[in-house]
Amino acid sequence: MSAVMSRTARLRHPVAGTLAVAGYVVMIVPILFVVATAFTAGSTLRFPPDGLSLRWFGEAVAYTPFMEAVVSSLQLAVLATGLALLLGVPVTLAIHRGKIPGKGLLEGLFLSPLVVPELVVGLALYQQLMIGLRLDNFTTLLLGHTALLLPYAVRVTGASLALADPALEEAARGLGASPLRAFVTVTLPMLRPGLISAGLLGFVTSFNNVPLSLLLQTRDFRTLPVTMLDYVQQSYDPMVAAASTLVLAATVVVAIVAERTVGFAKIFGGINR
Amino acid sequence: MTTPAAELVGVSQRFGSFTAVDSIDLQIPRGRLTTLLGPSGCGKTTTLRMLAGYSAPTSGRILIDGDDATRLPPEKRNLGMVFQSYALFPHMTVADNVAYGPKMRKVPAAERRRRAGEALELVGLAHLADRKPKQLSGGQQQRVALARAIAIRPRLLLLDEPLSNLDARLRVQMRAEIRRIQSETGLTVVLVTHDQDEALEMSDEMVLMRSGKIVQSGAPRDVFPAPADRFVAEFLGYENFLTLADGRQAAVRPEHLRVLPADTSAATSADGGIVLDAVVLDVAYRGVDLLVTLEATDPAGNAVRLLADHRADTATGPTPSAGDRVRLLAPEARLAHLSADSTAAPTAPTTAPTASTAPTEGIS
C-alpha cells in the first residue's frame, strides 16, 4: 500500500510523497497491529504475539456483555436509521419541493445536531430526559440517535433530490400519472442512491457512536462501543483486540456493500469518480 | 536552410493499445504560422501536448531550435501555450496572470509589470489589467491567454483550438487578430483547428492529419486546389467524386460544376473538361445561390449523385428545376486529380445537402 503510494508519489514530488506515506502509516498501521495481536496465544497484549491461536476470538464471542451489547447496538442502529429516514425524507421533500418560507433556516435547523458537540447533547438528554422526565435509557438513546442521524438523512437524500429535475415529475404528470404515482415512479427511484447512502452512513454512525451514548448507558441496555471502551479501561487483554478485529471484519463487509450499491467514495459525498 | 523552430522525428503516442499519433515527421518553419488540421480525434491535441512537453512521446524525438527536447519538462521549454479552455488563473488579476511567466523567470517586479503591460497592449486589453478573469467576456479571456503566452517571449506559440469557444463573428475577427500579432511579433505559431476555413485563411503552412498520421502538408494555395486523396478533398469541401474514363479519381467542388441547358453542345467544353448528362433531383434555395442535386453517369459508367451551386446572376440559361434534364460541365482546370490510394472515407457525403460547407463532425 504505502509502497505503491511512495513509488507513484516520489516520482512526482518527494516532499508531498513522504508526507502522504506518513499519513497512510498513521491512518492504517495501528489497525493492522490490532489484527495481529488478536491472534496471540499468550495472555498479554503485546507485539509480536506469543504464538498463534484463535483463543481470544472464542472468548470474545463467549463473553456475554459483548454479545448482549452487539444485539443492543444493532437494534438501536437499525431503529434509529429507519426512523431518521422515515422522518427525514419528507422533510427533504418539503424543503426542496414545497412552497414554504425560510427553507434555508429550516435546513440549517435540521443540520444543527452536527454542530453541537455530541457529548454535550448526550449530557442534555441525560439530564433532561432520563433524569428530568424519567424516560428509560433505550427511548432516550433512540431519540438522541435519531436526532443525530436526521442531518444525514436530510442532507444526503437532499443531494440526490437536487439532481432530480422537477420537470421529470411534471412530464410524468403530463403523461397521465397522478402526483403520487409520478413521485413513486419517477422521483423515488432517483432518490435510491441517496437513501442507500444515508442509510449506510446512518447505520454506521449510530452503531459506532460513543460520545452521545456515553452518559445514556444502564445495566440493562448498553451499546457495544461503550462496553468495549469500559472493558479496555479495566483490563488490558487481547480479547478486545479479537472483538475489534470482528468489528473490523463487519465494517469491511459494510464497505463492500456500499461499493456494490452506490460506490464507496460517493457515500461521503462530494467525491465523484 | 535555417534550422526549423521545432521538429518532430518519428513521434508516436500510444494509449494502451490505441495509437493516437503514429510515427509522424513534422518540421515547424521559423517565423511562420503552421496549422494542424484534421477531424476530431485525429491526434492534433496529442501532438501539440507532446510538443509542449505535457506528455512524453512513446517513441520518437522532439527537437526545439535543433536541440533534443524530448525529455525536457514543460517549464524548461519556453513555449507559450494557449489552452482551449484558456486556463486563466481565477485567483489572479489579468495583470498577474500575464506577469506569472516573467515572475517564474525571476524578472524583477517593475520589469514584470512593464512586460505584462506590453503584452496586454498588444492584444488591446491594457485597460482591463486589474480585472479578474471571471469578469471578462470569452473573447477577452482568450486575448488574456494569448498575452500571457506571449509575455514569456516564447520560442513557439502553441494554440489549441483557440477560437472554438467564441461566437461565429468574434471567431472571424480573431483570425485576423492572431495573424496581426504573429506578423508584429514575428513569432513562430502552431495552431490546432478542425475548421478548414480557419486553416486556409490563417496558415502559412497547413498540415492535414488523419488517424494519427499526416496525410498532406503545404501552403494553402498549394494544398487547396490539389488535395492528395479523397479524405483531404472531402475535408476541404469537395463534394463531388468521379471516376474518369482512364480510371483515375477526380474531385470537383459544387461551385465549379456548371449546370447548362441539355442542348448545350459538347463542343463548348472542348477545353478538356468533363461533360455529363444529368437529371435534376432537387433544387434548394439558399439566398446567394441554388443548391442543385443531380444524378448523372460518370465517364467510367457509374451512377453518381452530384451537387452543384447555381448562381442565377452569373450562370447562363434557365433556372433548373426538379425533373429537368441538363448538361453538367466540370472545367479541366477545376478537376482535382486524387491519388489512387485506398484512403477513401467510408461515408460519402454526396447525398448530404451540406453543399460547400465543411464536414461538421469536427466540432467538439
Added chain:
Amino acid sequence: MRARSSLLLLLPGLAFLCVGFLLPAVAMLFAPPGVSFAQVLERMGAMLTDPYDLGIIWRTVRIGLIVTALCVVLGFPIASLLARSQSRWSGVLLALAIFPLLLSNVVRTFGWLVVLGSNGVIGQLLTGLGIVDEAPQLLYTELAIVLGLVQLFLPLAVITCYSAVAQVDPGLDEAARGLGASRTRAFWSVLVPLSLPGIVVAATLVFAGSVTAYTTPYLLGGSSQRMLSTQLFSYASVTVDWAAASATAIVMTVLVFLVSGISTLVGRKGATA
C-alpha cells in the same frame, strides 16, 4: 406542493428534532437539575480563573491546533496526489483513506494501545534493539492523544481536501508549468490558493472534532491528560456536579461555534476577494 402538505411533511421530523435535540440542549444550558443558571455562570467564571481548569482548556485548544495542522499537512498532499494521479491504484488508495471513517473510533484508538503501550510495538522495538533499557512512557501523554486524533481525523481531512482539489481544473497546473513554474511552484501558486476554501473547511471540521472527541483522550490520555470532554464526563458521571458539567459543556460549545464562525468569515472573505 401546497404549503399545507409541505407543513405536514415537515411536522413529524420537526417534532422529533425538538424532543430529541433542541429542547434538551437548551434546557440543559439554562436549567440543569437542581441548579440555577446563575450557579452555572458562577461555576464558569471560577473555571476561567482556576489554573487547573484553565490548563485543561488550554490543553484542549493546543491539542486541537496541533492535530488540525498535522491533518492539513498530511491530508492535503494525499488528497492532491490522489486527485491528480491517473494510476489505477489511486482508486484503491482513496478507498483506503476513506475506509477508516466507517470503522469504530474505539477500534481505531485501541490500535495505539498496541503500538504505544508498555509492551507495545515501539517499546519492544526500542528495548529490543538496545536503544533504551526501559521502554519510555508513550501512553497517557499528549503525544499519544495527538497521534490518536490525527489517525481519527485524517480521513476527514483527506476527503474534504480531495473534493476541493478535484474541482481545480488540472489545465491550470499545466498552464503554470508551461509558463515556467516547477511542480513545486505550480503547487504553491495555483493549487493551494485555489483549494484554500476546502482546506479551511477541513481544518474547521478537524478542529471541532478534536476538541470534542472523547474516546481518544479517555483511552490514550488517561486521567493525567484531561481534556474538556473527559473532564465533562467526569463532572457528569463521577462527581455529579451539574453546574460544572453544564459550564464545561458551554465552554466546549462556545469554542466550537467560535472556530466555525471564524472559518465561515474567512471562507466568505476568500470567496469575495
